[in-house]
Amino acid sequence: MLDLRMPKKDGLQVLTELMSRRVPEPRIIVMTAYESEEDLRRALNAGAKGYLVKGANPQQIKGGNSDGCRGTILASSGDR
Secondary structure (H helix, E strand, O other): OEOOEOOOOEHHHHHHHHHHHOOOOOOOEEEEOOOOHHHHHHHHHHOOOEEEEOOOOHHHHHHHHHHHHHOOOEEOOOOO
């Protein structure tokens, strides 16, 4: 799991670095407080396997972790 907004480095920059260095490719799920379609698109284009909003209900988060581990691409909103 990776947050998009971190104090010292941009999460998308970290995601891009991780995707370029690792073999096999890591299965990274972005978890953020922001529901921006632009952030979602950029995260998935950078290689994220999922995008969860911190306001998601616990079942979405649990399912997102499982799906991401299996390599399934997912996205959730903060709707409860």
